[in-house]
Amino acid sequence: xxxxxxxxxxxxxxxxxxxxxMRSHAHRESTGLNALKTSVEEGMTEPPTLHPEIDPKxxxxxxxxxxxCPEQGSHQVLGMIRKKAHLVGPTNCIGxxxxxxxxxxxxxxxxxxxxxxGVDIPLVQPDFQTNVPGVFIAGELGGMGLIRNAIEQGxxxxxxxxxxxxxxxxxxxxxVIVGAGPAGLCATLAATESKLRYATVEQEELGGTVAHxxxxxxxxxxxxxxPIVGKMRFKEVQKETLIxxxxxxxxxxxxxxxxxxNVQAIEPSPNGGFVVRTSKRNYDTRAVLLxxxxxxxxRKLGVPGEEMDxxxxxxxxxQQYRGQHVLVVGGGDSALEAATSIAGExxxxxxxxxxxxxxxxxxxxxxxxxxxxASVGRLRVLFNSNVKAIxxxxxxxxxxxxxxxxxxxxxxxxxxxxxxxxxxRTIGIHVxxxxxxx
Numbered sequence: 128x129x130x131x132x133x134x135x136x137x138x139x140x141x142x143x144x145x146x147x148x149m150r151s152h153a154h155r156e157s158t159g160l161n162a163l164k165t166s167v168e169e170g171m172t173e174p175p176t177l178h179p180e181i182d183p184k185x186x187x188x189x190x191x192x193x194x195x196c197p198e199q200g201s202h203q204v205l206g207m208i209r210k211k212a213h214l215v216g217p218t219n220c221i222g223x224x225x226x227x228x229x230x231x232x233x234x235x236x237x238x239x240x241x242x243x244x245g246v247d248i249p250l251v252q253p254d255f256q257t258n259v260p261g262v263f264i265a266g267e268l269g270g271m272g273l274i275r276n277a278i279e280q281g282x283x284x285x286x287x288x289x290x291x292x293x294x295x296x297x298x299x300x301x302x303v304i305v306g307a308g309p310a311g312l313c314a315t316l317a318a319t320e321s322k323l324r325y326a327t328v329e330q331e332e333l334g335g336t337v338a339h340x341x342x343x344x345x346x347x348x349x350x351x352x353x354p355i356v357g358k359m360r361f362k363e364v365q366k367e368t369l370i371x372x373x374x375x376x377x378x379x380x381x382x383x384x385x386x387x388x389n390v391q392a393i394e395p396s397p398n399g400g401f402v403v404r405t406s407k408r409n410y411d412t413r414a415v416l417l418x419x420x421x422x423x424x425x426r427k428l429g430v431p432g433e434e435m436d437x438x439x440x441x442x443x444x445x446q447q448y449r450g451q452h453v454l455v456v457g458g459g460d461s462a463l464e465a466a467t468s469i470a471g472e473x474x475x476x477x478x479x480x481x482x483x484x485x486x487x488x489x490x491x492x493x494x495x496x497x498x499x500x501a502s503v504g505r506l507r508v509l510f511n512s513n514v515k516a517i518x519x520x521x522x523x524x525x526x527x528x529x530x531x532x533x534x535x536x537x538x539x540x541x542x543x544x545x546x547x548x549x550x551x552r553t554i555g556i557h558v559x560x561x562x563x564x565x
Contacts, residue, residue, distance in 0.1 A: 155190070155193075155206070155207040156207060156208065156209070158203065158206060159203075159206025159207045159208045159213060159215050160206075160208055162203040162206050162215040162216055163206065163208065163213060163215040165491070166215060166216055166217060166218070171216075171217065171218040171488075171490075172217050172218075173217060173218065173241060173243070173244045174214070174217040174218065174220050174241065175218060175220075175221070176220075176221060176222045176239070176246070176267075176421075177222030177224065177237050177238070177239055178214060178217065178220040178222060178237065178238065179192070179205070179214055179220070179224075179226050179227060179235045179236070179237060179238075180214075180235070180236045180237075180238045180563065181211070181212050181213065181214065181234055181235055182234045182235075182236070183211045183234075184234075185232045185233065185234035186211045186212050186232065186234040187231070187232055187234075188207065188210040188211055188212070189231060190207060190212070191226075191229040191230060191231065192205055192212050192225075192226035192227075192229060192230055192235060193205045193206065193207065193212060193226075194229075195225040195226055195228070195229040196223065196225060196226055197223050197225060198219055198220070198221065198223070202216060202219045202490075203215055203216045203219065204216045204219045204220050205226060212226075212234075212235075218490070221273065222237070222273055223273055224237055224273070238561070238563050238564055239561035239563075239564065240560070240561040240562050240563050240564070241562065241563045242562055242563050244562075245560040245561060245562050246560065246561045247546060247548040247558050247559070247560050247561075248269065248558070248559055248560075248561050249264055249268065249269060249551055249556050249557065249558050249559075250556070250557045250558070250559055251264050251269050254283075254284075254287040255269075255280065255283060255284035255287055256287060256291075257556045257557070258555070258556060258557050259554055259555045259556055261291065261400060261401065261413065261414045261415065262393070262401070262414070262415045262417065262554060262556065263284045263287065263288050263414065263415065263416045263417065264284070264416075264417045264418075264556075265277065265280040265281045265283070265284035265310040265311075265314065265416060265417075265418050266280055266281060266306070266308060266309060266310030266311070266418045266420065267308070267310070267335075267336055267420040267421050268417055268418065268419055268420055268421055268547065274309045274337065274351070274369075275350070275351040277308065277309040277310040277313075277418075278309045278310065278312075278313045278351045278352075278353065279313075279351065279352075280310055281309065281310035281311060281312070281313030281314040281317070281416075281418060282313050282314070282317050282352075282354060284310070284314060284416055284418075285302075285313075285314040285317035285318055285321070285416065286317065288301075288302050288414045288416060289317075289318075289321050289323065291413070291414055292323065292413045292414050296398070296399060296400060296413045297398040297399060298396060298398050298399065298400040298411050298412050298413040299324070299410070299411040299412070300324045300325060300326055300410055300411065300412040300413070301318075301323040301324045301325060301412065301413055301414065302318060302323055302324075302325050302412055302413065302414040302415065302416060303325070303326050303327075303328065303401075303403045303410050303412045303414075303415050303416070304318065304325060304326070304327040304328070304416045304418060305327075305328055305390050305403070305415065305416065305417050305418060305419050306327075306328075306329060306335055306417065306418035306419040306420060307327060307329035307332075307333050307334070307335060307384045307386075307418075308334060308335020308336055308337055308338075308418060308419075308420055309335070309337065310418035311327060311329070311335065311416075311418035311419075312333070312353075312373060312376075312377075313353055313354065314327075314416050314418060315327045315382050315384065316353055316354040316355050316356065316376070316380060316382060317354040319354075319355065319380060319381075319382050320354045320355050326383075326385065326410050326412070327382070327383065327384045327385065328384075328385045328388040328389075328390060328403075328405055329384055329385065329386050329387075329388065330387070330388065330389040330390070330424070331386070331387070331441075332386055333370065333373055333374060333377065333384065333386075334369075334370045334373065335418070335419075335420050336420040336421070337366060337369065337370065338366075338370060338441075353376065355380050356376055356379075356380065359372070385405075385407070388405045388406055388407050388408075389405060389406040389424070390403060390404070390405050390419075391404050391405060391406060392404040392553070393415055393553075393554050396411050396412070398411060399413070400412055400413040400414065401413075401414075401415055403415060417551075419547060421544075421546060421547070424544060424545050424547075425440035425441070425540065425542075425543075425544055425545075426540075426542040426543050426544055426545055427440075427540065427542075428456065428514050428540055428542070430514050430515060430516055430517060431516045431517065432516055432517030432518055433517055433540075435517055435519075435538075437517075437535075437536065437537045437538060438517060438537075438538045438540065439537070439538070439539055439540070440539070440540050440541070441461075441465075441539070441541070442465045442468060442469065442539055445465075445468040445469045445471065445472050446472055448469045448472060448475055448536075448537055449472045449473055449474050449475060450473075450474035450475065451474075451475060451476070451536035451537055452475075452476045452478075452533070452534045452535050452536045452537075453469050453475060453476070453477050453478070453535070453536065453537045453538075453539065454477075454478050454479075454480060454514070454522050454524075454533060454535055454537070454538045454539070455469070455477065455478070455479045455480070455538075455539045455541060456480050456481075456514055456538065456539070456540045456541065456542060457481065457540065457541035457542045457543070458481035458482070458483055458486050458487075458488060458489065459488050459489055459541065459543060460488075460489050460490055460493050461541040461543075462479065462481070462489075462539075462541035462542075463479070463486060463489050463493040463494065463496070463497050464493060465539050465541050466479040466497065466506060466539075467493070467496045467497060467500055467506065469539070470500050470505045470506040471500075471505075476507075476534070477505070477506050477507065478506075478507045478508075478509060478524075478533055479497065479506060479507065479508045479509065480509045480512045480513070480514060480524055481508070481509070481510055481511075481512065482511065482512065482513055483510065483511065484510045484511050485510070509524060509526050511526065511527050512524050512525060512526045512527075513525050514538075515530065517535075517538055520534065520535065520536075521533065521534060521535050522535040522538060
């Protein structure tokens, strides 16, 4: 065989492979840079919870972390820039931690907060007990927002609490579980399985923080195991399907949750243990498990008329607002999603009020949908506005230097929540502010 032909036989595949590699690398580089640029331009640079910190000196650019991130399919979280992994979509990271698990060089550390934005995290021991003996914390409040991890923490925390309460005590209950999200639900099932005397209280409804997620959001990417029930068979599931599954678990197992009951104080009991004071009653208990999430209580406007029945702090079913004049207050994703979902219903007149001049905290897709609906008259946006009073049939809104009375049948306040840090401190729980540390 001619030597030239032999060279070509070897060289052509190598050239093709090299060309493919260079094009792939260029595409990854471009994608990563564009995602990072968008995040910076939109001010979306602060991760909301646990997130990866990548050491560029250790990173070898293998892209394992990018491929492992469960969120990559719906939005860019990790990307490659100059052959190194970067957190290019910080606000889209929800703390799965899968990136660290697949890094071959231990280049990734999972941290809370950043150098410019601290995150309050209560100090919790390995058995999930706080510095206050008998008070346990599990789930999102302790920094673990991933549903599978929260479920597992609820189970483990209840196992630790069970060891504590099996000793003789003079309290009416063994444990009070505060919250009915993933961790609280699992803990309630574990308490039932262990035949403990328990009470579970939830200020809103089943699901906790999960119930506030956008419609049809993919909320689980890994299977989990529930006490009594066993393994949850589905791997990927949307919010509505998961909440419906939990309702069926609640009915089938007979567990009891006291809904619409807000905890107001946790104090030492004369019998030892604690008195948990709620909006409806007092509970005398040996131990307390806090599974309340980080959302805390809804932030209120503090204006006359806010106590009216037409004022709510989350949207359960947009269809209930058909044919009504609705005011949505807020500028984050929850506010924009509430406004657009209601505006999509027939006969609605929706006004979105926000105190600032732009939706800098909201995701691009939500801002784009608001702009689309506003452009066709389905939604009215009032920037630099504040609600002054809520009255029957009308809402008084200050828009820059003028005041306007807007016809109104319902008000949805999506102004975020008050973090429970102050509440934890009243119990005596130590809270540490993390500034980009483990």
